[in-house]
Amino acid sequence: MAFIKRSFLQIVPTLFILTLIVFGLVYVAGDPVVSMLPENATQEDRAVLEEALGLNEPFYVQYVNYIKDLVTGNFGQSLQYQEPALDLVMERFPATLVLSLMALGVAIVISIPLGIFAALKRNTVLDFLISGVSIVGKAMPNYWIGIMLILFFAVIIPIFPVSGAESPIHFVLPAVTLGVALAAEITRLIRGSVLEVIEQDFVQTARSKGQKETIVILRHVFLNSLIPAVTIIGLQFPQLIGGAIVVETVFSWPGVGRLLLSSIETGDMAVVQAIVFIIALITIVANLLTDAVYRILDPRIKYK
């Protein structure tokens, strides 16, 4: 209980500071009115529209008004779409979340077996191959991977659809694209920690008890080497959502990333704020969940 209470006390000021930073950045970055007016509009036209939309107020007045609304749960109105910002974001959020979860799934399915395998076959050609591929996988920008996957698996060999999100098969290429870098990272991590655990005394003990090697690896080595992997997965999940911005653009995925991009370009403050706010919340929740999973994996970890 105390743990939850303390977390909450940390979350509120964090979110508050975050809104101020985002508000400032968007305010400086662009003028929504300019992009809303026809090219030949005059300064007069601009003043009229600014006043009509309440954008002629000084920075702090706009910010205070924004916070007042926010406290009551009102994220404001999108200038670009003339609709409540939160509705726009929530409409697209499921698509991004599903894509990120699928990518996480892809990463786990690829990396855990490969990581264990590389560790068990340490210093063999296979190990070097797996380690080499995972370094390459991490180094390749997912933007490029996406375009290459489309080229090979949708245009040259048309197995998958090029883009869109109409059916489950549309998930495959974007999820793989987004998952590859994370898979590479987790593979290397699992390999490292399996190697570390395998040298520990309790593993030797298990073996000397005469347990089967498969049981030793799965129960004693694997579970114990998961702890660092869980940390990385927990920390990386919000980053996956960030990576989704790029992948969504490549695959015409109707998620929140593209909304964020276009809202930044047009200076659509309310929408940018709403998206950043929700991503921040997810980051915090992901961190809390990571802590909780720790406790399940390793009962020695306790919180004061």
Place this chain on the structure above:
Amino acid sequence: MKKLKWLSMTIAITLLLSACGFSDPDQESETSDKDSGDGYELLTFANPADITTLDPQNNNVITTSAVLVNIYSKLVKRDAAGEIVPELATAWEQVNDTTWEFTLEEGVTFHNGDDLTAKDVKFSLERVANDDTLQQYSVFNKIEEVTVIDDYTVQIITEEPDPQLLSRLSTVAASIFPAAYFEEVGSEEFFKNPIGTGAYKFSKWNRDSYVELTKFANYFEGEPNWESVQFTVVPEDSTRVAELLTDKVDVAFNIPTADIDRINDNKGTHVSLEPIQRVIQLWLSTEDDAPTADPRVREAIDLAIDNQVIIDEILLGAATPTRTHVTPGNFGADESLYDTYEYDPDRAKELLAEAGYEDGITVDISVNNYYTEMAEVVGGMLQDVGITANLELLEQSQFAKRLFDEDLAEGVFVGWGNDMFDGSVLDLFREENVTSYANEEVDELLEAAAYNMNEEKRAEQYQQVQQILAEDRGAVYLFQLEGRYGVSDRLNYTPRLDELYVIDEITLNE
């Protein structure tokens, strides 16, 4: 046991994947298309951006207008050649300098069955003329009043003589809504499920995915060709090209120049290049302390640039050199200044020397992220005659803001459109505008042309301005861009100068 678990999981995953494969709706719809029908079932476009709204009066983006033009009708429209022709109005006349009378087509019905009358025209035009929160307000606010004479006659009264009124009325923002229904449900509800008199009815908008329109069989100009039309959103250029190459879309807009050959070489697709309203130009400060205040320096800059090389190398031919912004198809165009350019680097060096800059000069040029590559090539060309161009690269929204605030460098590299298809775009060079150019003769001509109701004389005034600007290098004009459309060979389609997708101009190639 462990082995069994792994095995069953593998089988489950395999089953799931294959199930996905069998239920691919794309494949199903494709086969059914080919089995039955005459090919007019579905037309698909791939656009780089989604529409931003269904309200044509609160929009300022061509890709949105390009879709909405099919849902609503206006009093007048531009045909494929750019001429203003009747749409909902059968005839119009000017009663006096500030009053226009329009006679409406009878028997026109909206998508919801309401009949079109003069009241709808009054309501729709006065909405955009009076509501200052609408993005198109500044284009229509000179309309003082719309008067209903009888059910099929309206008068539009402007505050001042407005020679551009018909141009304004032919834009998508002058769309006519069913007044009674609009007022009954309110604007928010109305634009969730908008009603117009256009050839296609609004059917569905899945944000960031696609907009779907379906045939309106009672369309007043006759039954439309296509059963349904989809405008899909594919933001990434190479993905859009891939969708076209795999036959998933019929038209892909704004394809990268690097992919032109690939699309032409592919069986079943080709690239259509057609001029659009955007003219790339370099504005040079004429304020006293800038070296470019000297007309000889501005001329030297113009002569140092080889327009055709930029067109060939960067745009692979998809542009036409010009010395004016008012290109053919626009009111008041001076065609003698089109499809031509001046290039003479030796003369450029002489001019610089005459102006007292034998040792060269430095010019700062602001450019946005769309045209960076072109600006860099221009910079290289200027370097060859002794002008060092310092490029200030800006992201578009920042560029637009600084441009509005007149806070850019002495050189500004821009691509500028011409929404009204009119010489009045030259008002940019009128006193107190975003360019610093000042010339009394130009000011007088532009002022006179703005209110001149005599078309012939008005065109002459704009032509004079173009000649002065070309001579004086008020701007260094480079070229008019062409729109790049990837098109399926099954279509007979010529993209329009205004970039609107008027669906029934597109037919099947038989």
